[in-house]
Amino acid sequence: MNNNVHIPVLLHQVLAFLKPTSGDVVLDCTLGAGGHAKEIAKLIGPNGHLYGIDADERNLSIAKENLKDISNITFIHDNFENLEEIGERVLKERGAVHGILMDLGLSSLHIDQPERGFSHRFEGPLDMRFDPRQNLTAADIVNTYSIKDLQELFSTYSQERYAHRIAKRIADDRPFTTTSELKSSIEASVPLAPRRRWRIPGRKGVHPSVTRVFQALRIATNREIEVLGHGLHGAVNVLSPGGRIVVISYHSVEDRIVKNVFRDAKKEGQLELLTKKPLEADTEETATNVRARSAKLRAARKV
Missing domain, CATH: 3.40.50.150 (Vaccinia Virus protein VP39)
Known part of the structure; x- marks a missing residue:
């Protein structure tokens, strides 16, 4: 870069x-x-x-x-x-x-530094801290918050439609250490029909729920x-x-x-x-x- x-x-x-x-x-x-x-x-x-x-x-x-x-x-x-x-x-x-x-x-x-864990596009640790001096990381949130707290976080900070489903799947799949692990869990939690509609020929990128959840986690991590x-x-x-x-x-x-x-x-x-x-x-x-x-x-x- x-x-x-x-x-x-x-x-x-x-x-x-x-x-x-x-x-x-x-x-x-x-x-x-x-x-x-x-x-x-x-x-x-x-x-x-x-x-x-x-x-x-x-x-x-x-x-x-x-x-x-x-x-x-x-x-x-x-x-x-x-x-x-x-x-x-x-x-x-x-x-x-x-x-x-x-x-x-x-x-x-931030996006271009995979080791910071901000982007789902790159493999990296679930960090997301703007200031490494702080203690809380995104991994701490996904691995310790209750389903209710995760759902509220995703709903409030990114208006995520499938907040409850994603929160429950995260709780079932954790612990997480990398961005790719979390990305896979989020994608799997989205209902099959929306996933199929999204994966039409010629469309690139991940389902929008992945982007929204990563945004919510970044906002929460950095207050x-x-x-x-x-x-x-x-x-x-x-x-x-x-x-x-x-x-x-x-x-x-x-x-x-x-x-x-x-x-x-x-x-x-x-x-x-x-x-x-x-x-x-x-x-x-x-x-x-x-x-x-x-x-x-x-x-x-x-x-």
Whole structure:
């Protein structure tokens, strides 16, 4: 894999709503490979400063290499769940926070590392942790959670139609250690008729239930919903008046949380909504960047 290849999602829309200008202080809360950060750094110039935050130390290493020619950036190995504390330190150092970006979910960097266990496409351990320092893994969840808890997890985080059947089959088949073992168990739990309809000539890939269950496990492993809630509230609190926040989500559970936090902050007189409905990528972008197909962007301005 070439770590330097990275296509940032909805880049033009991010820059249009974030409006980074010379001298601004911007927090990129999910730095990844640094695709958005590179363009933001150009616009804020040498008088501005960018803080690149990522919970994944491997991502930070890649970003540092990709952004090695940019001097006005500070790299922070932390989870944006702690954004309020991070933001308060930035305010002491810089005096203001003019922009905050969150590009949520799974990056292509994670998918392309089989040893991380994020993708059903590759054989690997059932890990799925963004930050290897944490204890809980996806294997812990599938091997120890009750059928009821697994069903609730799959229903809540991925709206999985066959949540109960899959949870029961997992309980019957466990323990699991690899992605391929879990993939086989999920596929076997889907009723025969839907499996046959899916396996028509010319159709590639696994049954959608596999993708949805892997998504739910990743969300649970990394406490993504709880992290997002804390991060959004922290962002609202540390953003300076007139500052902007842009959030890109990739599934309905995330987007609903962003929508509700923004709505509540508007009611409290903290935010002005800049997007009435989430923006999506056009056909030109989705044709060249698969990750953009499910992306939804919301933006707001601090009052």
